[in-house]
Amino acid sequence: MLQKQRSSLAARGKTHAPVFAALGDETRIALVARLSGGQPCSISQLTKGSKLTRQAITKHLRVLEGVGIVHSVHAGRESLFKFDPTPIAEMREYLDFVSEQWDHALARLQSFIQE
Amino acid sequence: MNDRIEKRIELKVPISRVWRAVTDYREFGEWFRVKLEGPFVPGQVSRGQITYPGYEHVKWEAVVQKMEPERLFSFTWPHPKSLDKADYAKGDQATLPTTLVEFSFEKTATGTLLVITESGFDNIGDFRLEAFRRNEGGWTEQIKNIERYVAKAA
Numbered sequence: 363m364l365q366k367q368r369s370s371l372a373a374r375g376k377t378h379a380p381v382f383a384a385l386g387d388e389t390r391i392a393l394v395a396r397l398s399g400g401q402p403c404s405i406s407q408l409t410k411g412s413k414l415t416r417q418a419i420t421k422h423l424r425v426l427e428g429v430g431i432v433h434s435v436h437a438g439r440e441s442l443f444k445f446d447p448t449p450i451a452e453m454r455e456y457l458d459f460v461s462e463q464w465d466h467a468l469a470r471l472q473s474f475i476q477e
Numbered sequence: 478m479n480d481r482i483e484k485r486i487e488l489k490v491p492i493s494r495v496w497r498a499v500t501d502y503r504e505f506g507e508w509f510r511v512k513l514e515g516p517f518v519p520g521q522v523s524r525g526q527i528t529y530p531g532y533e534h535v536k537w538e539a540v541v542q543k544m545e546p547e548r549l550f551s552f553t554w555p556h557p558k559s560l561d562k563a564d565y566a567k568g569d570q571a572t573l574p575t576t577l578v579e580f581s582f583e584k585t586a587t588g589t590l591l592v593i594t595e596s597g598f599d600n601i602g603d604f605r606l607e608a609f610r611r612n613e614g615g616w617t618e619q620i621k622n623i624e625r626y627v628a629k630a631a
Binding site: 456457460461464465467468470471472473474475476 | 504556
């Protein structure tokens with residue numbers, strides 16, 4: 363039982379696909395790298411030094427926000443973007459892992475009981 | 478986010494048979510793959526040793542909650558700090574966050590409907606995430622790699 367689930371965890375690339383898909387872009391990688399320092403940044407701060415427009419940066423941030431890598435927090439009139447190291451994907455994956463364990467256990471129960 | 482797991486299974490045997498397979502500690506041990514020290518008793522700790530090949534070092538420890546004959550069987554059990562063998566081995570209720578596992582039994586036209594729910598995962602959320610980051614690498618580590626990569630490329 364446990365062994366099987368371990369190997370499914372080894373295939374975590376699959377469950378994290380959306381996260382990695384979101385990171386499959388240079389601009390977004392750069393944004394994440396910038397935010398992962400822990401300091402929340404405004405769109406203006408993130409646009410500064412970039413060739414991209416404010417709108418383009420915002421769009422990329424929304425993609426990252428969509429997969430839980432960043433969160434926006436309001437600070438006055440501005441939105442600050444904050445790196446989130448605890449994406450729901452991690453928890454989801456653990457639930458999937460436990461869920462799969464139950465599937466295996468129930469399959470064993472079924473064959474035990476009906477043999 | 479959804480904090481519970483629910484499984485339903487239809488078994489083509491009478492409810493009494495399913496009840497025994499789930500609540501008799503020897504029968505439970507057969508399919509769950511755990512060698513239990515003794516019978517399940519509400520309010521008492523159930524101890525044992527996992528018998529699944531490769532995981533024989535892993536301890537089983539649960540606290541039996543309810544045993545309502547042919548209706549409900551429940552226990553709480555701890556979730557290990559990580560999937561590391563060492564962490565799995567020390568699964569004790571005193572120090573680890575637990576979830577509630579419930580088996581409910583229902584008579585059907587063809588046999589028995591068994592519903593298993595496991596709930597309380599919100600209790601273990603942060604704890605668990607920490608464990609994942611620490612032991613499984615997880616994507617936080619990947620982000621760090623990316624960060625290092627970006628720093629190098631800059």
